[in-house]
Amino acid sequence: MSPDHPFDQAISLTAVDDDTYAGQVSEPYWNSISPYGGITVATVLNALLLHPRRLGDPLALTVNFAGAIRKAPFSIRVRAARTGRSTQHWQMELHQDGDPQPLLTGTAVFAVARDTWADTEAVMPACPPPEAVQRAQPPLVIPFLQRYDMRYVDCTPFAANAHSTTQCWLADVPPRRLDFPSLAAFCDSFIPRLFVRMGAPRQVSTVTLGINFHVGAASLAEESSPFVFTRTRANAFNRGFYDQEALLWSASGALLATTQQVVWYRD
Amino acid sequence: MSPDHPFDQAISLTAVDDDTYAGQVSEPYWNSISPYGGITVATVLNALLLHPRRLGDPLALTVNFAGAIRKAPFSIRVRAARTGRSTQHWQMELHQDGDPQPLLTGTAVFAVARDTWADTEAVMPACPPPEAVQRAQPPLVIPFLQRYDMRYVDCTPFAANAHSTTQCWLADVPPRRLDFPSLAAFCDSFIPRLFVRMGAPRQVSTVTLGINFHVGAASLAEESSPFVFTRTRANAFNRGFYDQEALLWSASGALLATTQQVVWYRD
Numbered sequence: 001m002s003p004d005h006p007f008d009q010a011i012s013l014t015a016v017d018d019d020t021y022a023g024q025v026s027e028p029y030w031n032s033i034s035p036y037g038g039i040t041v042a043t044v045l046n047a048l049l050l051h052p053r054r055l056g057d058p059l060a061l062t063v064n065f066a067g068a069i070r071k072a073p074f075s076i077r078v079r080a081a082r083t084g085r086s087t088q089h090w091q092m093e094l095h096q097d098g099d100p101q102p103l104l105t106g107t108a109v110f111a112v113a114r115d116t117w118a119d120t121e122a123v124m125p126a127c128p129p130p131e132a133v134q135r136a137q138p139p140l141v142i143p144f145l146q147r148y149d150m151r152y153v154d155c156t157p158f159a160a161n162a163h164s165t166t167q168c169w170l171a172d173v174p175p176r177r178l179d180f181p182s183l184a185a186f187c188d189s190f191i192p193r194l195f196v197r198m199g200a201p202r203q204v205s206t207v208t209l210g211i212n213f214h215v216g217a218a219s220l221a222e223e224s225s226p227f228v229f230t231r232t233r234a235n236a237f238n239r240g241f242y243d244q245e246a247l248l249w250s251a252s253g254a255l256l257a258t259t260q261q262v263v264w265y266r267d
Numbered sequence: 268m269s270p271d272h273p274f275d276q277a278i279s280l281t282a283v284d285d286d287t288y289a290g291q292v293s294e295p296y297w298n299s300i301s302p303y304g305g306i307t308v309a310t311v312l313n314a315l316l317l318h319p320r321r322l323g324d325p326l327a328l329t330v331n332f333a334g335a336i337r338k339a340p341f342s343i344r345v346r347a348a349r350t351g352r353s354t355q356h357w358q359m360e361l362h363q364d365g366d367p368q369p370l371l372t373g374t375a376v377f378a379v380a381r382d383t384w385a386d387t388e389a390v391m392p393a394c395p396p397p398e399a400v401q402r403a404q405p406p407l408v409i410p411f412l413q414r415y416d417m418r419y420v421d422c423t424p425f426a427a428n429a430h431s432t433t434q435c436w437l438a439d440v441p442p443r444r445l446d447f448p449s450l451a452a453f454c455d456s457f458i459p460r461l462f463v464r465m466g467a468p469r470q471v472s473t474v475t476l477g478i479n480f481h482v483g484a485a486s487l488a489e490e491s492s493p494f495v496f497t498r499t500r501a502n503a504f505n506r507g508f509y510d511q512e513a514l515l516w517s518a519s520g521a522l523l524a525t526t527q528q529v530v531w532y533r534d
Contacts, residue, residue, distance in 0.1 A: 089369075105358055105374050120505070235387070235514065262326060
């Protein structure tokens with residue numbers, strides 16, 4: 001948390017009551033015609049993190065983008081649907097302009113961790129450190145892209161490719177220590193897989209995004225590098241929708257999150 | 268749809284009103300202490316498929332298991348949160364015994380497909396046909412396991428393994444043509460990844476499960492084999508929770524669905 005960082009300003013919320021939070025769409029994280037989806041996901045997660053009855057750390061999060069969010073105030077309503085001994089289930093909605101139909105729906109699971117046998121099968125690929133890789137200059141003038149330092153490793157995202165896999169280092173601009181909201185935002189930051197295949201931008205829009213967190217708050221707070229390493233790919237492009245999945249590791253090699261999304265597209 | 272098949276009986280629902288459906292927990296799909304999660308996911312999806320205002324085919328589904336479902340009647344409440352030109356966003360809850368706190372929450376996106384450029388990157392691995400592979404005899408007497416024909420290829424799921432990946436053919440018992448509810452149920456049928464690592468059963472419980480569908484109703488109806496081929500793995504086991512992800516292909520090689528879940532465990 002750095003109060004002056006544009007990310008912290010963008011996800012800041014005011015509690016209206018226990019289950020309602022008021023926010024304002026961020027200019028620095030604006031996309032071409034709507035807010036950057038990652039900042040919206042981070043803001044919704046922040047509402048849960050701020051909630052006085054929140055249990056433990058985020059374990060899983062699903063956010064569905066149901067309608068276009070406008071550059072205007074919004075409210076986030078959350079409900080603790082059921083709280084057990086080790087898990088807590090949340091439902092979330094985002095509204096604007098008093099419209100009873102939500103522009104975003106979601107669910108989340110928070111959990112209390114326990115000491116158990118542990119193993120990570122998804123080991124971070126060998127790669128040069130971020131200092132050894134050049135920062136990519138995105139070809140589009142999109143505000144939110146200026147808020148990320150992306151350093152691609154062994155891939156050429158801005159040319160047509162036979163496969164959609166990209167690997168890159170990723171950090172906030174200016175550099176910021178990792179936390180759950182920034183990780184959640186990272187999960188939507190990857191260049192759309194359709195652009196990687198086509199070698200050029202197309203019309204795309206995220207329909208739904210899921211995140212599984214594999215790290216606790218204490219471990220995450222110990223990561224000193226602002227960079228995460230990410231591997232991202234698509235499984236299929238089909239009849240107007242494609243998927244995207246990614247893994248995110250800390251610079252120290254810990255698996256932090258896995259994420260998947262479905263994207264509407266025009267070719 | 269085969270009305271006499273135990274699967275169709277298990278997922279059958281009675282409309283109480285437009286947004287409420289009544290069902291009954293199925294004996295043939297019972298697990299050890301609660302209903303098999305896959306049959307619950309399929310039943311919730313069936314409520315949406317039966318809904319008179321449903322638009323298109325299922326594209327993405329998230330189901331969160333918030334509390335233990337008992338062997339008793341249940342009701343499923345659904346809400347079309349927002350319907351656009353090409354997508355429709357749903358919220359779902361499952362309740363028992365008049366408890367206002369749901370035992371299950373979920374969201375779904377349905378979509379109308381369009382003709383576009385298409386490509387599948389996740390190609391089905393080379394494997395022998397199901398007729399050439401022996402059916403596995405599960406070591407536990409669990410009712411729902413008798414309802415699946417599982418044929419493992421190049422893995423030994425019932426011994427301790429250094430990695431959790433398994434590949435298997437999978438079909439309903441008795442054989443049944445594929446549809447969206449059966450595909451959704453398949454997504455929870457895989458032997459828990461912790462058992463694959465430990466070589467023995469442990470206490471596990473699915474917390475949340477997501478499915479992305481990559482096939483339309485018309486293409487799915489053309490698949491004549493009751494078998495799907497599946498590859499399943501975990502990324503990480505950590506502090507009481509692990510993840511599981513899987514891909515499902517038809518016998519003709521079409522990618523049908525990708526799925527991911529988070530599982531609570533005791534070691």
